[in-house]
Amino acid sequence: MVYDVVIIGSGLSGLQCANLLSEEGRSVCVLDKNDRIGGMMQSFARDGVVFNTGLNYTESLGEGEVLDKYFKLFGLKGNITLKQLDLNQAELVTIGDKEFALPQGIENYKDALKKNFPTEAEGIDKYMDMLHKVCHSFPLYNLHSDTENFNTESPYVAQSASAFINSVTSNKDLQAVLGGINILYAGQQDVTALYTHALINYSFIKSSWRVKEGGSGIANVLANGVKANGGIIKRNAEVVKMLVDKGMITDIHLKSGELVRGTNVISSMHPKSLLPLMPEDALKKAYKKRILTQEDSIGMFSVYITLKKNRIKYQNYNHHYFRSNEVWTTDHGLWPQNCLMYTVYNHRTTDYANGLCIITYMKFSEVSKWADTSIENRGDDYLAFKQEKAEQLISLAERKIPGLRSDIKACYTSSPLTYRDYTGSYNGSAYGVVKDYKNPLYSIITPQTRVKNLLFTGQNLNMHGILGVSISSFLTCAHLLGDKYLYKKLLNE
Numbered sequence: 451m452v453y454d455v456v457i458i459g460s461g462l463s464g465l466q467c468a469n470l471l472s473e474e475g476r477s478v479c480v481l482d483k484n485d486r487i488g489g490m491m492q493s494f495a496r497d498g499v500v501f502n503t504g505l506n507y508t509e510s511l512g513e514g515e516v517l518d519k520y521f522k523l524f525g526l527k528g529n530i531t532l533k534q535l536d537l538n539q540a541e542l543v544t545i546g547d548k549e550f551a552l553p554q555g556i557e558n559y560k561d562a563l564k565k566n567f568p569t570e571a572e573g574i575d576k577y578m579d580m581l582h583k584v585c586h587s588f589p590l591y592n593l594h595s596d597t598e599n600f601n602t603e604s605p606y607v608a609q610s611a612s613a614f615i616n617s618v619t620s621n622k623d624l625q626a627v628l629g630g631i632n633i634l635y636a637g638q639q640d641v642t643a644l645y646t647h648a649l650i651n652y653s654f655i656k657s658s659w660r661v662k663e664g665g666s667g668i669a670n671v672l673a674n675g676v677k678a679n680g681g682i683i684k685r686n687a688e689v690v691k692m693l694v695d696k697g698m699i700t701d702i703h704l705k706s707g708e709l710v711r712g713t714n715v716i717s718s719m720h721p722k723s724l725l726p727l728m729p730e731d732a733l734k735k736a737y738k739k740r741i742l743t744q745e746d747s748i749g750m751f752s753v754y755i756t757l758k759k760n761r762i763k764y765q766n767y768n769h770h771y772f773r774s775n776e777v778w779t780t781d782h783g784l785w786p787q788n789c790l791m792y793t794v795y796n797h798r799t800t801d802y803a804n805g806l807c808i809i810t811y812m813k814f815s816e817v818s819k820w821a822d823t824s825i826e827n828r829g830d831d832y833l834a835f836k837q838e839k840a841e842q843l844i845s846l847a848e849r850k851i852p853g854l855r856s857d858i859k860a861c862y863t864s865s866p867l868t869y870r871d872y873t874g875s876y877n878g879s880a881y882g883v884v885k886d887y888k889n890p891l892y893s894i895i896t897p898q899t900r901v902k903n904l905l906f907t908g909q910n911l912n913m914h915g916i917l918g919v920s921i922s923s924f925l926t927c928a929h930l931l932g933d934k935y936l937y938k939k940l941l942n943e
């Protein structure tokens with residue numbers, strides 16, 4: 451059978467595209483190399499505690515807010531259980547020994563900052579006005595029915611996030627607090643673009659939510675929709691080769707030897723990983739060079755802790771801890787320099803938490819000597835390395851959770867190698883292609899390619915994260931369904 455659309459990858463983007471296209475009557479076949487669907491939306495259980503891979507919380511899901519509209523389009527709205535984080539403290543940012551509680555809601559957020567920094571009111575207003583302006587310069591964020599062309603370029607892709615923050619205040623602590631949730635985008639001082647910071651910060655300030663069913667709950671809702679629409683999802687279906695004839699993909703070869711064919715192909719794989727699967731001359735040399743030389747974001751080292759019963763209360767917020775107000779770098783000499791801590795939220799959460807996650811940055815070079823190994827077969831020295839890193843990270847967390855070690859039932863870890871091998875992310879990069887404000891056009895990857903029936907989607911296009919990926923899925927599907935039609939559907943007109 452020749453499917454209308456073959457989709458490579460069953461992460462958030464692949465499943466969103468499959469869900470929407472199958473609902474619109476296209477025959478779809480999703481291929482994933484893993485034996486479980488979801489990519490970074492996979493959840494896993496340890497000692498009966500369910501942890502998420504790439505979902506702690508998400509943003510702007512209040513009625514009529516931006517992600518709420520995309521979730522409605524992709525059939526997620528109403529089919530997952532949301533829990534809003536604490537209105538008065540969705541984020542706790544700790545800089546050394548100073549704590550700053552950051553609420554949700556634009557006015558609440560500004561008021562809280564002004565209480566902490568009374569002499570900085572003007573800068574705080576300027577900051578928020580700019581965030582609003584940046585976000586609303588993107589038609590696919592703004593979502594107004596009079597939008598003529600939603601691919602209009604925003605002028606804010608070429609501005610630096612940290613330089614902008616420094617321009618509204620010279621107060622070092624306030625600068626650090628404004629950049630305080632930058633683990634969500636691996637913020638770097640002289641790299642991160644203002645639009646990345648603004649879209650993420652502003653959307654989470656508007657409203658922040660956890661999902662009771664976790665990442666796998668999201669993947670399952672999308673996958674069930676695909677199947678109900680007659681679509682096929684194949685697991686253990688690694689794409690290893692694609693044949694191209696007259697500028698069109700003709701055959702998709704799987705590792706199993708199976709051959710799959712589609713009129714159109716959507717790939718949510720990292721474009722760097724996809725190019726080597728196609729014939730040398732399928733794409734222009736200059737394009738290939740640009741894709742293959744993209745820099746990817748740093749990876750993460752995560753500690754997943756199962757907790758003894760009734761020891762640590764569930765905290766309905768995220769705690770971002772920094773040793774100092776140097777928040778804008780992912781590469782400090784001293785490791786770990788910072789971490790994100792959060793108690794897990796799932797069906798079994800009561801007043802007390804059954805799990806705790808602690809996450810920090812880790813460069814791939816730290817684990818590259820085990821690059822040729824596979825899951826569960828990396829050797830004792832790798833296990834010792836992870837154990838040592840976990841101890842260091844727990845010691846950092848204990849500064850804010852005294853006695854944490856005595857509350858631990860068991861402890862599990864993941865390194866950039868784990869992410870690489872479970873989710874297929876390039877060298878375990880957390881968020882894919884880095885968007886450098888100094889060269890914005892270089893890192894912008896559009897869905898269309900010179901291969902006429904191939905489209906890209908996923909976190910490497912515009913922006914990572916649930917919101918960024920949902921927008922990429924929309925853009926990719928718009929190429930097949932018609933942009934005006936899909937935009938109207940998104941606006942529910």
Ligand SMILES: Cc1cc2nc3c(=O)[nH]c(=O)nc-3n(C[C@H](O)[C@H](O)[C@H](O)COP(=O)(O)OP(=O)(O)OC[C@H]3O[C@@H](n4cnc5c(N)ncnc54)[C@H](O)[C@@H]3O)c2cc1C
Binds near residue numbers: 458484688718
């Ligand atoms: C530690 C961490 C925490 C995060 N937390 C949050 C959060 O709290 N909130 C938020 O909004 N975002 C978060 N993110 C980001 C978010 O999870 C991702 O941006 C998003 O899930 C990426 O979706 P995707 O579809 O682009 O990619 P993926 O989920 O990576 O999907 C790609 C899929 O392609 C498959 N694949 C790869 N190669 C092949 C092949 N050759 N053949 C077949 N299939 C293949 C993979 O198996 C995978 O399933 C987090 C990310 C990380 C790493």
